[in-house]
Amino acid sequence: MAFSPRATLARMLLMRRFEEMVITLARVHKLGRQHLAIGNEALGAAALMQLADGDLIYTTHRNHGHMIARGVDSGKALAEILGRAGGLCGGKGGTWHMTDPALGFQSTSAMVGGSIGLSVGGGFALKHRKTGGVAVALFGDGALDEGIAYEALNIASLYALPVLFLCENNSKEGEAQTSRLATKELTAVPRALKIVCASVDGGNPKAVDRAVGAALAHVRGGNGPYFLEAQLVRWPGSHQIVHEFTTGVTDVTAAWDKAKASNEHAEWQRNDPILRFAHDMIACGALTREDVVALDADANAMIAKARTFAEASPFPKPEAALAGVFV
Amino acid sequence: MAFSPRATLARMLLMRRFEEMVITLARVHKLGRQHLAIGNEALGAAALMQLADGDLIYTTHRNHGHMIARGVDSGKALAEILGRAGGLCGGKGGTWHMTDPALGFQSTSAMVGGSIGLSVGGGFALKHRKTGGVAVALFGDGALDEGIAYEALNIASLYALPVLFLCENNSKEGEAQTSRLATKELTAVPRALKIVCASVDGGNPKAVDRAVGAALAHVRGGNGPYFLEAQLVRWPGSHQIVHEFTTGVTDVTAAWDKAKASNEHAEWQRNDPILRFAHDMIACGALTREDVVALDADANAMIAKARTFAEASPFPKPEAALAGVFV
Amino acid sequence: MPIKSFAVAMIDALAHSLRSDPNVVLIGAHSFLSDRGLRPEDERALWDAFPDRLIDPPTSEGVCTSLVTGAAMAGMRPFLNYGTATFAFEAFNQIMSEAANVSLMSGGQLRAPMTLHMFAGIRGGGAGQHSSSPQAMYANSAGLELVLPASPADAQGLLRSAIKSDNPTVVITHTRLLSMTGEVPDGDFSTPFGQARIAREGRDVTIVATSLMVREALKAAEALAQDGVEAEVIDPRTIIPLDTAAICTSVRKTGRLVTVDEGNALCSIGSEIAALVAEQAFDALKAPIVRVARPPVPIAFSPPLEAYVTPNADKVVAAVRKTMQA
Amino acid sequence: MPIKSFAVAMIDALAHSLRSDPNVVLIGAHSFLSDRGLRPEDERALWDAFPDRLIDPPTSEGVCTSLVTGAAMAGMRPFLNYGTATFAFEAFNQIMSEAANVSLMSGGQLRAPMTLHMFAGIRGGGAGQHSSSPQAMYANSAGLELVLPASPADAQGLLRSAIKSDNPTVVITHTRLLSMTGEVPDGDFSTPFGQARIAREGRDVTIVATSLMVREALKAAEALAQDGVEAEVIDPRTIIPLDTAAICTSVRKTGRLVTVDEGNALCSIGSEIAALVAEQAFDALKAPIVRVARPPVPIAFSPPLEAYVTPNADKVVAAVRKTMQA
Numbered sequence A, B: 001m002a003f004s005p006r007a008t009l010a011r012m013l014l015m016r017r018f019e020e021m022v023i024t025l026a027r028v029h030k031l032g033r034q035h036l037a038i039g040n041e042a043l044g045a046a047a048l049m050q051l052a053d054g055d056l057i058y059t060t061h062r063n064h065g066h067m068i069a070r071g072v073d074s075g076k077a078l079a080e081i082l083g084r085a086g087g088l089c090g091g092k093g094g095t096w097h098m099t100d101p102a103l104g105f106q107s108t109s110a111m112v113g114g115s116i117g118l119s120v121g122g123g124f125a126l127k128h129r130k131t132g133g134v135a136v137a138l139f140g141d142g143a144l145d146e147g148i149a150y151e152a153l154n155i156a157s158l159y160a161l162p163v164l165f166l167c168e169n170n171s172k173e174g175e176a177q178t179s180r181l182a183t184k185e186l187t188a189v190p191r192a193l194k195i196v197c198a199s200v201d202g203g204n205p206k207a208v209d210r211a212v213g214a215a216l217a218h219v220r221g222g223n224g225p226y227f228l229e230a231q232l233v234r235w236p237g238s239h240q241i242v243h244e245f246t247t248g249v250t251d252v253t254a255a256w257d258k259a260k261a262s263n264e265h266a267e268w269q270r271n272d273p274i275l276r277f278a279h280d281m282i283a284c285g286a287l288t289r290e291d292v293v294a295l296d297a298d299a300n301a302m303i304a305k306a307r308t309f310a311e312a313s314p315f316p317k318p319e320a321a322l323a324g325v326f327v
Numbered sequence C, D: 001m002p003i004k005s006f007a008v009a010m011i012d013a014l015a016h017s018l019r020s021d022p023n024v025v026l027i028g029a030h031s032f033l034s035d036r037g038l039r040p041e042d043e044r045a046l047w048d049a050f051p052d053r054l055i056d057p058p059t060s061e062g063v064c065t066s067l068v069t070g071a072a073m074a075g076m077r078p079f080l081n082y083g084t085a086t087f088a089f090e091a092f093n094q095i096m097s098e099a100a101n102v103s104l105m106s107g108g109q110l111r112a113p114m115t116l117h118m119f120a121g122i123r124g125g126g127a128g129q130h131s132s133s134p135q136a137m138y139a140n141s142a143g144l145e146l147v148l149p150a151s152p153a154d155a156q157g158l159l160r161s162a163i164k165s166d167n168p169t170v171v172i173t174h175t176r177l178l179s180m181t182g183e184v185p186d187g188d189f190s191t192p193f194g195q196a197r198i199a200r201e202g203r204d205v206t207i208v209a210t211s212l213m214v215r216e217a218l219k220a221a222e223a224l225a226q227d228g229v230e231a232e233v234i235d236p237r238t239i240i241p242l243d244t245a246a247i248c249t250s251v252r253k254t255g256r257l258v259t260v261d262e263g264n265a266l267c268s269i270g271s272e273i274a275a276l277v278a279e280q281a282f283d284a285l286k287a288p289i290v291r292v293a294r295p296p297v298p299i300a301f302s303p304p305l306e307a308y309v310t311p312n313a314d315k316v317v318a319a320v321r322k323t324m325q326a
Ligand SMILES: Cc1ncc(C[n+]2csc(CCOP(=O)(O)OP(=O)(O)O)c2C)c(N)n1
Pocket: A035, A061, A062, A110, A111, A112, A113, A139, A140, A141, A142, A143, A168, A170, A178, A179, A240, A241, D059, D083, D087, D090
C-alpha cells in the first residue's frame, strides 16, 4: 500500500482533534486523568495504517492516538472515555484500557511495560498458528526501565517471534524524562539481544511509513522480531502524569502563516508533526492549503459527531459492575 | 596482597572437601537438596580471598563455596546445613540461606536473580557512606534471564554504584544449560548498559586473581560497577536442581598420575580446577607433589573436625521457629 | 478404577488436553513432567508427541506469564507451570494486573483461557523462600479462579477443567501430594468447579480442609472416631468459585467448625471460611470456630522448627477437642 | 493543635526522619511530595535540604525494592514510595521472598529496617489496574509489619514509627485520604504499633474499619445514632501487629460485629477480624457477623459501576441494621 499524504494527514488531524475534544470533555464532565497522544500523530498514523487484518496490537496508557490511527470509531472511543454504555468496552475500561478486538487490539495495559510483555504472547500465538500476522507492541521509552521489557525482548528474540516493538521515545533529559536508562541509546539493549533495530524521526510520517514498512516486511518474512525507536518531540502540555492544555487548540493555518507560530510555544509549533507535515506537503505540492483546511474541517466534523454520540450514550446499569468477570 | 599458590590451593581444597562432606552428610542424615559448588573453586577462592573488611557479599543457592572461600567457619557451615543450633544462622537458614555478617555476607537468596538485586542496595549504602567498600554480587548465568538482573545492572550503572557483578557461567548449550539468553555473550547486556565488562577463565585461579583484582581496583576507584564473567566447566555431578556424586571423592594424585584420570570422567578431570591448578603449580615449581598431598591432608582434617562439630551440635528448640521474625 | 499417583494424574490431564486441543501448550514442561513418576518411555513419548508444545522457557516468570496471557487472548489455551509457588511472585503484577483484568476491562470482549500452575507448601527443608502456601493471596484477587486439588482423581479432573475453562485459573499443588496414590477414573474426564467434596461424613463437627490438609483432616477424623467424635470433612476443591452451600449445610448439621489450611493464619482461606459461617450459619453454631493454620512466620530450615509450625492431624485433633469442649 | 492535611502530615513525618537520621532516604520522592498540598516554598526547601536523599528512580519497582532491602541490611533506613499500590506487585517477590525473610532466615543476625509505602484504593476512574486495595495480601505474608493510617495525626505518627521500626514495614495510604484534614500534634512524635484507636464509643454494635473506611464507619455511626443505635468504631491502625484485645473487648461489650474494609471480600482483613471474633469472643456474640467489603471483581471504569462496588457509609448502615435485626 503506497503512502498517501492526504489519507495520512486526514488521520493525523482526526487524532489531534480527538485529543483536543478529550480535553474539552474532561473539563465539561470533570474526568480524571488521561494521557494524551498530542505530538505522536505521525508515528501512530503512519505505523498503524499499515497493519493488516489479523495483526495484533498492544498499547499503553497513551493509547487514544493508536485507536484512532487504526480506524477505531471515534464516537465509541469518546464514549468509553466518558464511561458510557456505548463505549468500546461498555464503559468498563475507560481511557487506559480501550480495546477493539475486531481491529486487532488486545488488552490495553496501563502498567508500564505491560504491552510489551503481552505482545510476545500474541507473537507466540501467531507463530504457532502460522498466520503470517504480526504482533505490534507500542510502548514508551519508560517501558525499557522495567525488567519485564527486557524479558520480553529476550524471549521474542530467542523464539524468533513475529513481534514489532515500536517504542515512542518522548524523553528528553531533565523534567520531561520518562525513562532512566544508563544508556542514551534505546536500541542498545535490544541490539545486545540480537534483535534487528532501527531509529526513525517519529515526527515525519513519510519516514515512519518507510521504517515501519521495512520492519513489517522483516517480521512478516519470518525473520523474528524488530525493534523500531521513533523519536518524538514532547508536546509542552504533556507532563509525566497529567496534561495541561498550554498550547491551545491547534490552528492548521500556522503551517504556512508564520505570524501565528511566533508565540511562547514557537518551538513546539516548529516540531508539531501536523503543522510540519502540512507545511512540507504544501511545499512539495502534494497538497494545497485548501486541502489542509478541508481535511481539518472534515476531522472537526467527525469529532463533533463523535462527541454527540458519546454524550448521548447512557451510563451502564450499575449492576453491570459485577458482570463479565467470568464466562 | 600478592597471589599465593599455596594459600589459594589450600582454600580450594577446603571448598572441595567441604562439598564432598556435604554429600556424605546428605546421605547419612537424609537431607534434601543442596546445590554444590564443585568445579567453582578457582573462581570462589581467588575472588573472595581478595575482599576486605567492610565489603559486602551477596550469594545464591550455590553458596557453600563462597562461604568457605571467604573463610567462614566450616563447622558452623556444616551445622547450618544440618539445621543445627550451632549453625551459622542457628539452623534457620539452611543450605540456601547461609550468612555470616562478620565476614560481609548479607542475606543469601535462593531466588534466581535475588543476590544481584540486593547487591545494588549494598552498593547504594556503601556509596552513601563513602566507606570505599565494594558490594560483590555472585550469581549464575541463569540470573541474567530475570528482569530483576537487568534492572539491577541498569540502576548500578545509572548511579555509578560500587558493585562488582561476578557471574559464574556454568552453562553449556543443551542439557546442562541454566540460562536461555538470546545472545551467547553474557557481557552484551551489561555492556549495552555502559558497564565495564570482562570475561575470565574461571578454572584458573591466577587469571581470576588478576581479573578480580583489576575489577576491584576499578570499583574501589569510584568508577562505578564492573561486570566480570567467569567461565566455568560444569562438574558432571551437577544437574540443574540436584547433584549426583558421579565422579567420586577427588583424588589429588590424579593431578600427576595420568592413569587415574583415564576413566569416563577424564574430561572433567582435565578441567577440574583443583587438579588443573595443582598440576600447573607443580609443573612451574611453585609447589611440590608433597605440598599438595599435605595441603589436602590439612583440608581433610579440618573438614573432619567440622563434621564432628556439626554432628555434635543439637537441634534448636522447636519454639525457636517463632522467634526472631520481628525486633 | 486404576490406581495412579497424584503427579501422574495431573500429567494425564495435561496429556488429554494436548491431544484434544491443538491450542494447548505447556510452558515449564520439565519441572511438570520429569521425575514425577512417569515411566521413562511414557515421558519420552509425550515429549516426542508434542515437540513444539512442551516448552522450557528462560527463568523469566514475568514474561512467561505475559506470554501465556497474550497467547490466551489470541485464542490459545496455554498452561504455565512455575515450579515452586514463590517463583510466581516474580510475575505477580502480570497475574493480578494483566491476566485477572482481561475480561472485565475489555467489557467481556476478550478472554484469557489460561492455567497457572505452581507447587506450594511446607515441603521439608524448603526454608524461607521455598515453603510458601500463597492460596489466600490468590483468593483475595479478583478475576482469577482458584483450584486446590487434594486427591489424584481431583488432580486429574480439576486440572482438566482448569485447562478447559475460559477464565484464567490458578492451580496450586502441594508438593507433598505428588506421591499420593488413589483411584482415578479411566480416560478423559473433568471435575466441575464450585462443588465441594464431602471427604468423610460425620455429625459432630465440620472440618473444612484444603489441599494436603484434607489428608491430615481425614487422619484426625479417624483418630477422633476412636473417641466417638464423628467429624465431617469437607474439601471445597475450588476456592473461587466456592461452594458456600455445602459448607453451611454441613455446619447446620454439626453446629461446629474447624478450618484447616496450611497458609499463614492472617487473612487466610481458614479466615474466610470462618467468617462465612459466622455470617451465614451463625445461628447453627454451638461453639467457637477454631482455625488450624501456620503461624505467620517465615519457615525456618531446621526440621524440628519446620515441624513445629506445620499444621497436621494432631493439631486438627486438638482443635476439634477444643471446639467440642466449649 | 495545628490542622494539617493527611498528605502534609505524612511528609512531615518523613521530614522529621530525614532530619534526625542521616540513614533515611526517600526513593520515589516526586510522587510522595509533589502536588500533595505543601506550600511550594516548603517543597523546594525539602528538595534543597536533602539533595542526595530524595531520589526519583527508574520505573523499576523490583530493583528499587531490592535496593532498599540491601541498603537496609547494610545499615540504612530507606523509605520506598511505589506510587499506586499495583505497581508494587512488580516487586512482589522482592518484598515477600527477600525483605520479609531477612531476619528469620539469618537467624536474627540481619535486619531490614525499611518502609514500603503505596497509594491504594478505589480512587475514582482508576479502573482495573489502579484501584487495588491489597492490604489482605500483605497481611497474609509473614515477616512484614502492616500499617493502615486513617487520620492525619495517625498518618504522621504511624509513618514516623514505621521509619523507626527495625522491621520491614508496609504502609498503605488510601488515595482519597490525602486531602483529609485534622488536628495533628506539633513536632516530632510517633504512634506505637499494635494499639487500636477507638474512633467512637458505643454500646450496641462494634464496627471495625480500616483506612478510608474508618471515615465511612463514623458517618454511618452518626446516621445510626439518629435511630438510637450507638456504634463503637474501632480502627486497628496496624494489622501486623493487630490489637486483638481491643477488638474482642469491644465485641464483649456490644455483642455485635460489622467489619468494613475496602479490599476484596475473600480472605480479607474483614474475614480475619470476623474469624478472630468467632474464635475468641464467640460467647459474647448475639447475632451474625456482617462484613462490608468490595465484591471480588476488578473495578470497572464507569463512575456508576465504580460506585456500585465501593463500600461506603450507606452500606455500613445497612450491615448494622442487618445485625441489629438478627
Ligand atoms: C508498573 C508501573 N509503574 C509505574 C507507573 C506510573 N507511570 C504512569 S505513566 C509513567 C511514565 C511512562 O513513561 P513512558 O512509558 O515513556 O510513556 P509516556 O507517558 O512518556 O508516553 C509512569 C512511570 C505505571 N503506570 N506502571
